[in-house]
Structures are given as C-alpha cells and as structure tokens.
Amino acid sequence: MSRAHDVRHMPGFGFLAVVCLLVLYLPLLVVMVYSFNESRSITLWGGFSLRWYAEIFYGPESPKFKTAAWNSLTIALIAATSATLIATSAAIAMVRGGSFRLRSATFGLITMPIMVPEIVTAVATLVFFSSIGFVLGYASILVAHIVFCIPFAYLPISSRLQGIESHYDEAAQDLYANRWQTFRYVLLPMLLPGVLSGFLLAFIISLDDFIITNFVKGAGVETLPTAIFGAVKQGIKPDIMALSTLLLGVSVLLVTASWWLGRKDSATHDQH
Amino acid sequence: MSDVAKALSFDQVVKDYGATRALHGLSFDIGEREFFTLLGPSGCGKTTLLRLIAGFESLTSGRIALQGEDVSTLAPAERPVNTVFQHYALFPHLSVHDNVGFGLKMLGWDDARSKRRVDDMLAMVKLSDFADRRPAQLSGGQQQRVALARAMAPEPRVLLLDEPLSALDLKLRQAMRSELKQLQQASGITFVFVTHDQEEALAMSDRIAVMAEGRVQQIGTPREIYDEPVNAFVADFIGQSNVLDVVRAGDGWSLLTSDYVLQAQGRPTGDAVRLSIRPEQLSLTVGHQTSDGWCGQVRHVSYLGSGSDIAVDIEHGPVLQVRLPAQDAVAVTVQPGDPVTVSANPGAARVLG
Amino acid sequence: MAGGVTSSGVVGDSFAAVRTRLLAPSWLVLLFFMFAPMVVMLIYSFLTKEFRGGVIWSFSLGAYDQFFLDRGLFGDEPPKIEWTYITIFLRSIWQALAATVLCLLIGFPTAYFIATRPVSQRTAWLFLITVPYWVNLLIRTVSMKFLIRDNGPLNEALLAIGLIDSPLALINTDFAVQLGLFYSYLPFMVLPLYASIERYDFTLSEAAADLYASRRAVLFRVVVPSVKPGLVAGCILVFVPSLGAFLAPDLLGGAKNFMIGSLIEEQFKGNAGNWPFGAAVSMILLTIVMLVLLVMARSRTRDVGSAA
Ligand SMILES: Nc1ncnc2c1ncn2[C@@H]1O[C@H](COP(=O)(O)OP(=O)(O)OP(=O)(O)O)[C@@H](O)[C@H]1O
Numbered sequence: 001m002s003r004a005h006d007v008r009h010m011p012g013f014g015f016l017a018v019v020c021l022l023v024l025y026l027p028l029l030v031v032m033v034y035s036f037n038e039s040r041s042i043t044l045w046g047g048f049s050l051r052w053y054a055e056i057f058y059g060p061e062s063p064k065f066k067t068a069a070w071n072s073l074t075i076a077l078i079a080a081t082s083a084t085l086i087a088t089s090a091a092i093a094m095v096r097g098g099s100f101r102l103r104s105a106t107f108g109l110i111t112m113p114i115m116v117p118e119i120v121t122a123v124a125t126l127v128f129f130s131s132i133g134f135v136l137g138y139a140s141i142l143v144a145h146i147v148f149c150i151p152f153a154y155l156p157i158s159s160r161l162q163g164i165e166s167h168y169d170e171a172a173q174d175l176y177a178n179r180w181q182t183f184r185y186v187l188l189p190m191l192l193p194g195v196l197s198g199f200l201l202a203f204i205i206s207l208d209d210f211i212i213t214n215f216v217k218g219a220g221v222e223t224l225p226t227a228i229f230g231a232v233k234q235g236i237k238p239d240i241m242a243l244s245t246l247l248l249g250v251s252v253l254l255v256t257a258s259w260w261l262g263r264k265d266s267a268t269h270d271q272h
Numbered sequence: 273m274s275d276v277a278k279a280l281s282f283d284q285v286v287k288d289y290g291a292t293r294a295l296h297g298l299s300f301d302i303g304e305r306e307f308f309t310l311l312g313p314s315g316c317g318k319t320t321l322l323r324l325i326a327g328f329e330s331l332t333s334g335r336i337a338l339q340g341e342d343v344s345t346l347a348p349a350e351r352p353v354n355t356v357f358q359h360y361a362l363f364p365h366l367s368v369h370d371n372v373g374f375g376l377k378m379l380g381w382d383d384a385r386s387k388r389r390v391d392d393m394l395a396m397v398k399l400s401d402f403a404d405r406r407p408a409q410l411s412g413g414q415q416q417r418v419a420l421a422r423a424m425a426p427e428p429r430v431l432l433l434d435e436p437l438s439a440l441d442l443k444l445r446q447a448m449r450s451e452l453k454q455l456q457q458a459s460g461i462t463f464v465f466v467t468h469d470q471e472e473a474l475a476m477s478d479r480i481a482v483m484a485e486g487r488v489q490q491i492g493t494p495r496e497i498y499d500e501p502v503n504a505f506v507a508d509f510i511g512q513s514n515v516l517d518v519v520r521a522g523d524g525w526s527l528l529t530s531d532y533v534l535q536a537q538g539r540p541t542g543d544a545v546r547l548s549i550r551p552e553q554l555s556l557t558v559g560h561q562t563s564d565g566w567c568g569q570v571r572h573v574s575y576l577g578s579g580s581d582i583a584v585d586i587e588h589g590p591v592l593q594v595r596l597p598a599q600d601a602v603a604v605t606v607q608p609g610d611p612v613t614v615s616a617n618p619g620a621a622r623v624l625g
Numbered sequence: 626m627a628g629g630v631t632s633s634g635v636v637g638d639s640f641a642a643v644r645t646r647l648l649a650p651s652w653l654v655l656l657f658f659m660f661a662p663m664v665v666m667l668i669y670s671f672l673t674k675e676f677r678g679g680v681i682w683s684f685s686l687g688a689y690d691q692f693f694l695d696r697g698l699f700g701d702e703p704p705k706i707e708w709t710y711i712t713i714f715l716r717s718i719w720q721a722l723a724a725t726v727l728c729l730l731i732g733f734p735t736a737y738f739i740a741t742r743p744v745s746q747r748t749a750w751l752f753l754i755t756v757p758y759w760v761n762l763l764i765r766t767v768s769m770k771f772l773i774r775d776n777g778p779l780n781e782a783l784l785a786i787g788l789i790d791s792p793l794a795l796i797n798t799d800f801a802v803q804l805g806l807f808y809s810y811l812p813f814m815v816l817p818l819y820a821s822i823e824r825y826d827f828t829l830s831e832a833a834a835d836l837y838a839s840r841r842a843v844l845f846r847v848v849v850p851s852v853k854p855g856l857v858a859g860c861i862l863v864f865v866p867s868l869g870a871f872l873a874p875d876l877l878g879g880a881k882n883f884m885i886g887s888l889i890e891e892q893f894k895g896n897a898g899n900w901p902f903g904a905a906v907s908m909i910l911l912t913i914v915m916l917v918l919l920v921m922a923r924s925r926t927r928d929v930g931s932a933a
C-alpha cells in the first residue's frame with residue numbers, strides 16, 4: 001500500500017516522535033559529554049578527560065560521596081528486598097485468595113503510596129515520626145523507603161500472577177502437590193520474572209528518591225540524591241556531572257536487565 | 273453392573289454457583305475400564321461435573337464415590353484421579369520429562385523408579401526424543417500427548433479429560449481419537465471424557481451420557497443413543513432428526529392432516545406422541561400419492577458432496593429434512609417448487625419419551 | 626465444608642487463615658507507616674505552631690486561617706480573603722495543566738507513531754521512551770537546568786549557528802518549569818496512550834476513510850474518541866505529580882516561580898518553619914488530588930456504563 005493512501009499514516013507524527021526522543025535524551029547526553037570535559041569551566045570544552053571521575057573517587061569530596069553512595073545502595077537493597085517479600089505475599093493472597101470483604105480496601109492501602117502526591121507522603125511521614133519520637137536518620141529513611149517501594153513491587157508481581165491461569169495450580173494439586181508444593185514448584189518459578197522485575201523497580205525507585213528522603217533523613221545522613229541536591233544548590237560542578245553519569249549508567253543497566261527479563265518471559269509465553 | 277465393577281458412582285449430585293444451579297441431582301455409575309463420555313451442548317455442566325470428580329469444586333449436595341469409597345470431601349491431591357486439562361496446563365518452566373514426573377515427585381516416588389515410569393510413559397506417547405524440551409518448543413499435538421502422559425504417570429484409577437482434542441486441527445483430532453482409544457484399552461484405566469462433538473463421542477466411547485441444562489438426558493452405548501433416542505433433545509443433538517407430533521390411527525400413527533399411516537418402534541404413553549425419524553431414513557418420490565406418504569413441495573436443495581439435503585414443505589404439516597445419496601435419481605433432478613411425496617423406511621420412526 | 630467455599634475454592638480448603646497471614650505484613654506496614662501518618666498529618670494541621678519547627682499540642686484553626694484569610698499585618702483587621710496561597714495553588718494548577726498539554730501535544734503523536742510501527746520496532750521505541758523515566762528525576766532536572774542555562778550548551782549552539790543574537794532567557798521562567806515537568810512526566814503520557822492506540826482497531830479508520838473522512842476527521846472523530854481511556858489516564862498521570870512537584874519548580878523556576886511543593890517544603894526545611902501550616906497545605910493538596918481522581922473514576926465508570 002502506498003503511504004499516501006494508508007489511513008494509519010499521519011503526516012508529521014514521525015517527526016514529533018523524533019522530537020520527543022530528542023527532548024528526552026538531549027539533556028542527559030549533554031551532561032554525559034560534559035562529564036568528560038577536562039576544563040573546570042562548565043561552559044567551555046577543554047578536551048577529553050576522566051579527571052572528574054577520579055575526583056569523585058579520590059578527591060576531597062570523595063568521603064562524602066562514598067558514604068552517600070553506601071547509604072543509597074544499602075537502603076535500596078534492604079528496602080527493595082523487604083518490599084518484594086511483603087508484596088509477593090500480598091499479591092498471592094489478593095490474586096489467589098478468592099473474594100473477601102477487605103479486598104478493595106487492601107488494594108487501596110497497597111497502592112496508596114502511588115496515589116498520594118510524594119510531597120504529601122513526605123510531610124505525613126515526617127510529622128508521624130516526630131510525633132512518635134522516632135529519631136530521624138538511616139532507620140527512618142529505610143522505613144519510609146520500604147513503604148513507598150511496596151506498590152512498585154506489588155504491581156508487576158500481581159499482574160504476572162494474574163497472567164498465570166489457575167489451571168496451573170489445579171494441575172499441580174491434581175498431581176498430588178499440597179499447597180506449599182504448589183507454590184514452591186509451580187507458582188514461584190512461573191512468578192519469578194515478575195518478582196525480579198518488581199524487585200528491580202523497587203530498587204530503582206528507592207535509589208532515585210529525593211523528596212521523601214529529604215524530609216525524613218535528619219541531619220548528617222545523606223543519600224546520593226540528597227548529596228547531589230545539596231551540591232547543586234551551590235552551582236553545577238563538573239564532578240556532579242560525572243556522578244550523575246555514573247548513576248545514569250546504573251539506572252540504564254538495571255532497566256535493561258528488567259526489560260530483558262520481561263521479554264524473555266513473554267517470548268516463552270507467547271508460544272503457548 | 274455389580275458394585276465391585278463401579279469406578280465412579282454419583283448419587284444425587286447437585287452443584288450450585290450462587291443462585292444458578294449447574295447440576296440438578298445426577299445419579300449414575302461409570303464402570304471399571306470404561307471409556308465413558310459426557311456429551312452435551314456448551315454450558316450443560318460437563319466441565320462442572322469433571323471438576324467435581326477431580327475435587328476442584330465442592331459439592332452442594334449429594335455424594336461421589338470412587339470404587340465404592342466416598343471421596344466427596346477429599347482435596348484434589350487426596351484423590352487417585354488425574355486430569356488432562358483442556359489447554360493442557362503444562363508447566364512452562366519444566367522440561368517434558370519433569371512435567372511427566374511431577375506427580376511422581378509429589379507422591380514421593382524414588383528417583384530411579386520415577387525415571388523408569390516417566391521413560392515408559394514418554395515411550396507410550398512416542399515422545400522419548402523430546403524429554404528435555406520445554407512445552408513451548410512442542411507442537412499442539414505433542415503438548416497434548418505430554419499432558420496425557422503426565423496425567424497417566426501416577427497410575428490414576430480414573431482419568432478425566434476435558435475436551436482434550438478441541439485445541440487440535442481436524443486431521444490431528446481424528447488421528448488422536450484412535451490413539452486415545454488404544455491407550456485407554458492398553459492401560460485399562462477408566463476414562464471420563466468430555467466433549468461437545470457428537471462424532472467424537474460416537475467414535476470413541478463405550479458409553480455416552482448425553483447432558484442438557486445440568487441433567488443427564490440419556491445414558492447408553494453409541495448405538496443405543498443414536499438409534500433409540502429417548503427424547504427430542506437427544507434425537508436432535510445426536511445427528512439430525514425430524515420430530516413429528518402424531519396421533520394413533522388404527523395400528524399405526526399419522527399426522528392429523530394426512531392419511532399416511534406409519535409404524536413406530538418404542539413404547540407409546542398415550543394416543544398422541546412424538547416420533548423421531550432420521551433424514552437418511554426418509555425417501556422421496558416425484559408427484560403426489562396421498563396414501564404412500566406425505567405430500568408437499570420441495571423448499572430447497574443443498575448439495576453436500578456425499579449426498580443432498582432436501583427440505584420438503586409438507587402440505588398443512590411441518591418441514592421435513594430428507595437426506596438422499598448423491599447418485600439417487602430424484603436427488604439429481606428435483607428443483608424447489610416440485611411436488612413430491614415423502615415416505616418413511618420401515619422401522620425408521622421411533623416414539624420419543 | 627457446608628457451602629463455605631467460594632467458587633474458586635477447592636474441597637478441603639481453608640484459605641481464609643492463610644490469606645490473613647499472607648496479608649498481615651502489608652497491612653501492618655502500610656497501616657502503621659502510610660495510613661497512620663496521614664491521620665497524624667490531619668491532626669497536625671489543627672495544632673498550634675512552635676517557632677523552631679514542631680508543634681504545640683493545642684487545638685487551633687490557625688493554619689487554615691492563615692491559608693484562607695487575611696487579617697492584616699497585626700491580625701486585628703476584619704478578615705478578607707488571603708490571595709497569596711490561593712494564587713500559588715492557582716499557578717501550580719496552571720503550570721501542571723500547561724505541562725499536561727505539552728505532554729499531550731508531543732506524547733500523542735509519539736504514541737500513535739509507535740503503535741503504527743511494525744511490531745518488531747515497537748519494543749525498541751518503547752524501550753527508548755521508558756529508559757529516561759528510570760533515570761533519577763533529580764539528575765534529569767539538573768541536566769535540563771544545565772542545558773537551558775543562559776550560557777548553557779543550548780544557547781551556545783543556537784548562537785553559534787546564528788539562529789539568535791543574544792542568549793534566550795529560559796531558566797527561571799514559567800516556561801522552564803513547564804518544560805521541566807513535561808520532561809519529568811512525558812513517559813507517563815506516552816505509555817497509557819500507546820496501550821490504548823495499540824488496542825485500537827485500525828479498520829475503523831479505514832471504514833471512516835471509506836466514508837469520505839479526511840485524515841483530520843479520521844484522527845479527531847474516530848481515533849481520539851476510541852482511545853479516550855488512555856488519553857484520560859495519561860493526563861491524570863502527568864497532572865497529579867506535576868501539581869505537587871518540587872524539583873522542577875525549585876531548580877528551574879527560581880525564587881519567583883513558587884509552586885505548592887516549594888511552599889510545603891519551606892514549612893519544614895526552610896526558615897518559615899510552620900509545621901501545622903505545612904500540614905494544612907498538604908491536606909488541601911491531597912484533597913484536590915483525590916477530587917481529581919474521584920471525578921475521573923466517576924467519568925470512567927459512566928463511560929463503561931454507557932458503552933454497555
Ligand atoms: N465458576 C462458575 N461460577 C458461576 N457459574 C459457573 C461457573 N462455572 C460454570 N458455571 C455455570 O455452570 C453451567 C455449566 O458450566 P460448565 O462449564 O460445566 O459447562 P460445559 O458443559 O463444560 O460447557 P462448555 O462445553 O462450554 O465447556 C453454566 O451455565 C456456567 O455458566
């Protein structure tokens with residue numbers, strides 16, 4: 001069919017799609033490029049160099065960044081793991097538990113951290129911690145992160161579980177598996193891609209969070225985003241660009257992994 | 273049938289889904305080593321009955337016994353019954369070998385014994401070379417055979433099959449029919465087979481239960497069901513049938529509006545009954561002869577290759593379907609509008625209950 | 626087992642006990658650390674402020690009074706409507722709306738374009754659209770700030786090729802904030818739209834074209850009405866987080882382009898330090914967002930109802 005007569009084709013839409021990609025990527029690419037700039041100036045190009053990367057790891061500011069990175073990583077790891085465990089068990093009950101009275105209330109509760117604007121959650125968590133005398137610091141950040149990670153882990157896991165027909169459970173029980181064996185040998189392996197992508201989502205969300213962390217971190221404890229924010233307030237310096245580029249790389253890596261999992265998974269599923 | 277020979281017996285089995293009653297108190301038995309088919313239109317409760325036997329649903333009331341033992345309240349894993357699911361439900365993350373061995377593993381068979389059994393099963397369904405593949409790497413027919421092997425591996429006393437052939441194409445479906453039948457005879461396992469395809473049911477079964485709207489209409493061998501339908505539903509559902517409202521006329525039966533009298537088999541319950549006559553049991557002559565049959569006009573003719581279906585508008589009576597062989601002289605020449613006479617072959621008409 | 630089993634239940638089942646155990650962790654965590662904080666926040670908004678942050682536990686309508694009423698510099702004049710905060714809310718709504726429209730203008734054609742690619746290319750496009758979303762929002766906003774600075778790469782490039790004579794003043798404008806919000810939430814628009822358009826049956830377009838509809842008519846009279854659920858979802862997903870955004874206005878908007886997010890943050894982190902007032906503003910924001918969601922949910926059930 002010639003394009004002129006293809007009713008699907010809308011002139012100019014392709015161009016706008018490219019503009020869309022450009023808008024999405026241009027700022028990131030520019031920052032990436034300038035992170036390799038030799039010059040201290042962020043305006044002029046002074047040749048290729050890795051000095052700002054060295055600066056992050058060995059410069060005078062490096063202890064601060066290292067602590068922040070350590071906090072970010074450990075919080076993300078613990079929060080994502082806990083959220084994934086909580087979300088998986090909730091998803092099994094919600095999807096496989098039949099109908100029960102508190103079902104929609106439970107769903108509302110689980111998705112609440114996504115529905116409520118982040119800044120409101122941040123305020124609420126801060127005043128709550130202060131009202132019960134919970135000292136702000138590493139632990140308070142961790143608890144807040146577990147909470148808002150739950151829906152991000154829950155959604156991919158439950159949608160994966162909904163995709164697993166109940167025939168599989170029945171087949172397992174028909175073949176003499178008890179409830180635990182059904183879960184262990186049939187549901188869990190089939191659910192695993194969903195669990196992994198839920199974990200990765202939660203991990204990235206935790207690693208990225210600024211607003212809530214900023215409210216509940218208390219004095220002295222920083223994560224990478226709050227550290228970067230603090231530094232940016234004094235002006236954008238090249239070492240921040242290098243740090244951003246590193247974080248960007250980590251995110252892209254994780255997203256790619258999660259996509260790859262999802263695709264591999266749907267590939268084995270489509271052939272049914 | 274003696275008590276020992278009953279594989280399954282149903283006693284007033286009722287199943288409600290909320291306000292709707294899916295099964296209205298079924299009572300019948302299925303014999304040992306029988307190939308038993310549940311046949312009926314969509315929504316008549318075949319799957320429901322199968323799921324009750326397997327234990328995926330609980331009875332509303334009544335009782336199901338397996339070889340004389342009440343299993344009504346046992347969990348699926350506690351019943352020595354296995355299922356071949358309609359879409360197979362093969363575990364996608366397990367190899368063919370592990371799928372077939374799944375039940376044995378759950379039953380705690382030791383590895384060597386279980387491996388031998390799996391190998392035997394795969395040989396039985398001719399899939400020994402495919403043991404290490406994943407289900408997604410098999411064709412529909414192969415998946416079907418894996419499902420069969422998986423369900424038969426734990427040596428169930430009864431095998432339940434819910435439209436196992438419906439996902440296959442026509443050719444494969446016909447090939448699988450005889451294969452299934454052979455497997456059943458070789459293994460000696462009782463098969464309870466669900467289908468809404470009457471041809472499939474007639475070809476494979478020892479006995480058939482025809483169901484409609486949650487009730488069993490008739491149970492019998494394929495021949496009984498076809499030749500001696502007990503009511504209009506069975507007559508029409510199995511093959512095609514002309515159903516006529518007739519009254520007693522001398523020693524036979526006739527339409528109120530016609531003099532033609534015919535004999536009928538079966539036990540009439542009064543002076544007005546319904547008869548069923550198969551289209552291929554009717555013949556056609558050109559012109560009107562009132563005493564030899566029903567007079568009417570040809571309404572339309574459809575050529576079917578192996579024969580012709582001719583609809584005849586009986587004067588002051590119903591429309592009758594007549595099937596004539598392809599080489600029949602009348603079949604070749606009749607045109608819509610032609611006057612014809614329809615008569616029934618001897619022994620063709622049956623009184624319906 | 627007398628009739629106590631649900632339709633999906635299995636004979637001998639007692640899933641209720643297991644279900645409770647499976648749900649207990651999420652109930653506990655979320656009730657204690659998500660729901661209870663909302664209640665505490667509501668209570669805080671009715672307490673008296675303490676000057677160095679925190680609250681005094683005595684009931685007060687002060688926070689809401691401060692938000693809505695102007696009683697003069699010394700608090701002794703007859704109350705008039707206080708416009709300062711309402712204006713901030715109105716500006717935030719305006720900014721969020723503008724960002725939503727921007728996202729729609731770019732997002733719809735993009736989603737449509739992707740949905741009309743061959744299946745093999747769609748995955749790649751979707752991947753490219755989603756990757757930036759997973760990059761830290763802070764980093765993305767900082768990158769945008771870096772790009773559109775007065776002497777940043779964008780202005781340098783435009784100057785170099787002679788398109789402009791003096792740098793564009795982009796940073797610290799309303800437009801910069803809209804651009805930042807647009808950049809932050811664009812994937813939220815594209816993805817639901819794509820999901821809708823992908824499910825759209827293009828023979829409808831052909832039928833319309835067959836009945837002499839122009840391309841424009843096909844687009845606006847057939848495609849757009851058919852993908853309305855995706856459109857509405859995309860708009861909500863952009864509008865709601867934009868309304869309470871903090872980073873884009875803070876980093877790109879400068880001091881005079883204040884939005885709700887910054888107003889709230891200032892009550893807890895800045896010098897103003899008025900917790901009850903911050904809690905009250907949060908409650909008002911939450912109320913608005915819930916109203917938007919409720920209206921949308923209503924209109925969706927109405928749509929479904931009339932379609933049936
Ligand atoms: N889980 C359920 N909840 C409510 N009603 C159900 C349920 N399962 C089946 N039914 C109803 O019970 C009746 C019998 O259904 P069943 O699935 O047994 O029919 P079937 O004979 O297997 O039909 P088909 O040939 O279409 O598979 C139908 O009216 C159906 O709507």
Ligand SMILES: [Mg+2]
Nearest residue numbers: 318319320434
């Ligand atoms: Mg069925």
